[in-house]
Amino acid sequence: MVSRSRSLESMLRIATANVNGIRAAHRRGFGDWLAARDCDVVALQEVRAQADKLPAGAFGDYHVALDTGTIPGRNGVAVLTRHVPDAVRTWAGAALVGARQPDRVPAPDRVPLARGLGPFAAQGRYLEVDLSDAPLTIACLYLPKGGLPAELQLTERMREAPDGGARYARKMGFMSAFARYLVRTRRAAAAAGREFLLMGDLNIAHTRQDLAAWRRNQRHDGFLPEERDWFGRQLSPRTLVDVVRRLHPNDDGPYSWWSWLGQSFANDSGWRLDYHLATPRLARAAVRSAVDREFRGRRLSDHSPVVVDYDLP
Known part of the structure; x- marks a missing residue:
């Protein structure tokens, strides 16, 4: 885990975690992890509970912004x-x-949608906040999982019924629209004098370093060439930087998702699907990162939290 020794005046500890159901995550110890980890900001995906179904104290002592x-x-x-x-x-x-x-239900600012995002607007996939204690906009994204194009859908190799490429088309449409939106919101943050940090489960392993079994997954959704190409086009030294990869340029992983099946977790045969993508100045302020594979001997989800300490000027 990331060291807890830090200057409270300048350091922000920021985490992203796909909890795969907040109620199930609490049964596995999420509440204790949240209290012990001492994060300043936590972005969550797949909360999977309407407000009246949240467990008591679901989010500890934090202020909560939630789109279910x-x-x-x-x-x-x-x-x-x-x-x-x-x-x-x-x-x-x-x-x-x-x-x-x-x-309570306030009237937050409505984000002007890029063309193509309308069908996803009510699905609880995106939320952003402007911090009051730092010049920083935090964006939380749960990108659709997707599927295979029709020509790659071989029934004998699929766990799900073939859909003619519908899930693949849906994900690709989302990514195309979101790329336009991402430029818009990143520039809006810059115009307001704020750094920008996009976190979440992007359901794409960007490079061979981000997937342990990359050779046998080159025709698998989440590692398709067109998905990886899209991911790469969102990054540049002047726009957004993959923070964990910057801190670990030569390492395989660190992975953040492992199947519940078989020995993939024990063998660390995982995928890196959970990211911190930061504007360049903020990325340079990142001093250390960690993936909390387990907490007190238990996995909180099929994903693990990705935690980064930022030493802000």
Whole structure:
């Protein structure tokens, strides 16, 4: 784990975690992890619970911005902060916001959508907040998992029924639209004098370093050439930087997702799907990172939290 020794005046500890259901994660110890990890900001994906189904104290002592989406038991994103944020923005134009437990519905700023994002607006996939204690916009994303194009859908090799490439087309459409939106919101943050940090489960392993078994997964969704190419086009030294890869340029991984099946976790045969993508100045402020594979001997989810310490000027 990242060392807890840090200057509270300048250091921000920021984490992203796909909890794969906040209720299940709490049964595995998420609440204790959240209290012990001492993060300033935590971005969560796949909360998978409507507000009235959240466990008591679901988000500890944090201020909560939460977009559950409208499909019970699916998706849902949240950003937890120590202080009330200056602004909360969603695609649906509504969010639950509150201290410790979201209990009121304010009127956050509605994010102008890029063409093509409308069908996803109410699914609980994106949320962003402007921190009040640092000049920083935090964005939390749960990108659709997708599927294979029709020509790669071989029934004998698939766990799911072939869909003619529908899930693949849906993911590619989302990525195309989101790329336009990402430019817009990153520039808006810069115009407001804020750094920008996109975190979340992007459901893509970008390079061979990001997937242990890359050779046999080159025709698998999440590692398709067109997905990886899209990911690479979102990064540059002047726009967004993959923070963990900057800190670990020559390492395989560190992976953040492992199947529950077989020995993939024990053998560290995983995927790196959970990212911190930061504007260059913020990326340079990152001093250390860690993937919390387990907490007190238990996995919190099929994903593990990715934690980065930023030593801000």
